[in-house]
Amino acid sequence: MTTLASLDHVTRLFGEHRALDTVSLEIDSGSILGLLGPNGAGKTTLLTLLMGLRSPTSGIVRLFGGNPKDAANRQRLGSTPQNTALPAALRVRETIALVAKHYERPYTLEEISQRFGLDDFLTKQTGALSGGQRRRVSVALAFVGRPDLVLLDEPTTGLDVDGRHMLWDAVRELHREGTTVVVTSHYLEEIEALAERVVVVDHGRLIADGSLANIVGKVNLHQVQLESTSPAMLTTIQGISSRVQNADGSITLLSPDSDALVRELVRANVPFENLRVRGATLEEAFQALTESSPSRHDSGRSESTTNGAES
Numbered sequence: 001m002t003t004l005a006s007l008d009h010v011t012r013l014f015g016e017h018r019a020l021d022t023v024s025l026e027i028d029s030g031s032i033l034g035l036l037g038p039n040g041a042g043k044t045t046l047l048t049l050l051m052g053l054r055s056p057t058s059g060i061v062r063l064f065g066g067n068p069k070d071a072a073n074r075q076r077l078g079s080t081p082q083n084t085a086l087p088a089a090l091r092v093r094e095t096i097a098l099v100a101k102h103y104e105r106p107y108t109l110e111e112i113s114q115r116f117g118l119d120d121f122l123t124k125q126t127g128a129l130s131g132g133q134r135r136r137v138s139v140a141l142a143f144v145g146r147p148d149l150v151l152l153d154e155p156t157t158g159l160d161v162d163g164r165h166m167l168w169d170a171v172r173e174l175h176r177e178g179t180t181v182v183v184t185s186h187y188l189e190e191i192e193a194l195a196e197r198v199v200v201v202d203h204g205r206l207i208a209d210g211s212l213a214n215i216v217g218k219v220n221l222h223q224v225q226l227e228s229t230s231p232a233m234l235t236t237i238q239g240i241s242s243r244v245q246n247a248d249g250s251i252t253l254l255s256p257d258s259d260a261l262v263r264e265l266v267r268a269n270v271p272f273e274n275l276r277v278r279g280a281t282l283e284e285a286f287q288a289l290t291e292s293s294p295s296r297h298d299s300g301r302s303e304s305t306t307n308g309a310e311s
């Protein structure tokens with residue numbers, strides 16, 4: 001296993017705004033790395049630094065051991081930005097052939113077309129493609145040059161369920177053939193379908209880095225809302241990842257196992273009423289993770305605890 005790309009204490013400012021804040025990360029060969037985070041977290045900024053499209057304000061970004069702006073390093077990189085502009089007048093097959101010309105050992109048109117399900121519209125001009133078809137072509141183009149590393153920014157945005165599954169299958173197959181993949185998403189489902197290692201970014205900070213099971217265990221939380229006359233007793237209860245006192249007097253708890261939490265409340269004789277349980281949104285889970293991250297200090301009304309929340 002070798003390190004294909006890395007960020008070493010990288011900060012990127014846009015004016016006063018810290019899009020990335022002291023991020024260190026190594027991307028090793030052979031993995032599918034999922035970059036998960038809410039809107040505006042800094043995922044795209046991180047990818048554009050790896051692509052050499054932007055420079056860090058401070059810190060060092062390395063691609064294949066060197067500068068991401070060097071043409072020789074970019075030869076070994078494939079990427080699909082969130083919004084790809086394709087040459088509207090060229091047919092899909094011509095576009096693939098054009099991109100393939102830039103690489104030494106590209107996949108053949110047939111290989112790429114079959115994997116990404118492009119056969120039906122190879123002769124269409126890219127300007128006449130539907131949004132979903134354009135997305136599939138864009139992701140396929142990232143792989144045409146048989147790169148060592150591919151960066152996919154929200155690859156399945158705008159795709160229907162079938163299109164999404166076909167694309168995930170293609171990415172997994174090409175990964176098995178040796179391509180290392182970094183994929184950004186704010187959908188847990190996409191990250192679960194593809195990634196082996198997951199890095200969570202929020203407000204420009206890297207707040208978690210672990211195996212898929214570990215991170216899913218942290219962000220796949222349930223919300224338990226209740227009213228209690230003895231809220232102080234909740235501090236002794238195991239399995240609460242985050243606790244929020246709401247303005248209406250109710251309390252919202254986030255937990256990886258809501259059934260176990262309710263059993264524990266009953267066992268400990270915590271008085272409660274108006275109990276409601278639902279799946280937490282990913283945004284709520286990010287919030288809980290952000291608050292429990294050692295790199296951030298919480299001054300808000302919510303409180304986090306890792307009691308039993310680690311997986």
Ligand SMILES: Nc1ncnc2c1ncn2[C@@H]1O[C@H](COP(=O)(O)OP(=O)(O)OP(=O)(O)O)[C@@H](O)[C@H]1O
Binds near residue numbers: 037045
């Ligand atoms: N060119 C720019 N000029 C000014 N601010 C920018 C620029 N690019 C990004 N930002 C800001 O930097 C922060 C991180 O943006 P980024 O696009 O990296 O987030 P993201 O995690 O990819 O979000 P999304 O999931 O919505 O694509 C945001 O607050 C964004 O508004």
